[in-house]
């Protein structure tokens with residue numbers, strides 16, 4: 001069923017709550033704020049009319065939509081207007097490139113050690129900044145010489161699993177963090193699942209958030225065509241990236257307007273991995289043979305995690321680990337918002353948005369931080385110098401797996 005995003009603007013009562021919560025509007029005068037950029041401007045936009053370029057400073061974090069008491073789909077309105085702006089004014093090469101993690105992964109993986117070494121040099125970063133507009137200090141991930149897909153194919157599967165789950169690993173776990181992907185598989189197997197890892201590509205989220213809706217829809221449809229048969233066979237699907245999972249649960253339908261029964265089915269069967277494990281725990285079925293982890297760990301829930309509306313399952317799980325001191329950070333956003341904080345003209349804004357979170361982490365004298373989103377982890381680790389882990393990595397460590 002399609003969603004009337006635009007129609008929701010009529011519910012705006014100009015309370016300005018969204019203005020108060022928008023992290024970007026607080027960090028820069030270049031962005032006029034969600035009320036103005038969203039419902040107020042949308043009222044006067046017709047297809048083909050020019051969109052105010054300041055809209056491009058909206059990071060798409062989604063906080064405005066989450067806090068609006070009137071149910072105005074502000075971030076979604078902005079996302080569609082950004083796509084209109086890109087259609088009218090064109091797409092910078094940089095935004096075409098950084099929005100294709102699968103392509104970048106395929107190109108870099110065969111030469112990963114060299115590509116990583118080169119991208120760590122100041123010369124390459126300065127060149128990438130002047131030629132492409134990728135900020136020289138932005139956190140870029142390393143590439144792995146072996147993809148998660150190849151590692152998963154060669155692993156020995158434990159026998160005797162009583163139930164199955166399909167693992168949607170996303171691009172980061174495949175090309176950048178296969179260790180995190182393997183840990184996800186092992187934690188699921190430890191809890192009695194047979195884990196199916198089908199061939200899969202990008203969900204299209206980075207293309208969508210950069211306003212490139214046509215290719216984004218193609219990526220989503222291609223991925224859904226791979227996952228839907230498994231969903232039809234009754235399998236649950238689990239994602240360890242909160243943003244990838246949310247894309248298939250909601251955003252592809254609500255923002256890209258894909259009205260497709262296969263997408264709806266995949267969305268219904270999609271769980272965030274911490275959500276699934278917390279549900280297992282609530283049902284008394286999660287293994288709790290955790291060993292103590294005497295560590296101090298601030299936990300930051302990414303904005304996309306709040307978009308799921310499932311509370312803070314990662315926090316609930318981490319609190320089960322003996323001697324782990326988990327500190328719940330109460331900051332709205334780390335600033336990076338996917339690819340936003342990589343951009344030369346937005347990096348400083350992203351750093352200002354995340355400043356309070358970074359200060360909290362420094363003050364906590366933490367061993368590491370925990371966060372469910374890969375781009376947030378990379379940004380937080382670079383900004384603070386403190387390692388940032390997926391909550392699963394801590395669960396894996398506490399289970400003492402492999």
Ligand code: SF4
Nearest residue numbers: 012013015016018068
């Ligand atoms: S929070 Fe909602 S109702 Fe209030 S100004 Fe923003 S869009 Fe309008």
Ligand code: SF4
Nearest residue numbers: 022058059061062064
């Ligand atoms: S999506 Fe985030 S940055 Fe954009 S208007 Fe909403 S709160 Fe502000």
Ligand code: SF4
Nearest residue numbers: 170171172203205244
């Ligand atoms: S959201 Fe996930 S699957 Fe989609 S592009 Fe990002 S990493 Fe890839």
